[in-house]
Amino acid sequence: MGNKLYLNQKDRKLLIISQITKDYDWLNKLLLENERITEGIVEGLEEKQKGFIQDILPLVRENASNEWKESNRPMLDLGENSKNWGNVVYAILQIVLFITLQTDIPRKS
8 A cells, every 4th residue: 555656647747837836845755755645655755744635635636736837818919128017007907897898797877
């Protein structure tokens, strides 16, 4: 049981390069210090960490995967010259307006 792989290499690498994993110092350290995350390593963790690995890690892995998916939202190109950018708040409002028009958000009458 101890040598059986608990987390495959693909998921381990995904978690290492993803921002969400940085929120959990102990997890990030565990991933960096162990090339193979085995059942034996997981069994050796504190109960709280074991519970995290068993219950929360699948959600963290899903969020990590989502970090690397291409967004389907249109990019707002403000050009290379920052003098042409104008008011950043205005650009943000344009994005919010676009998203609002694309969704069925209830509006006050």
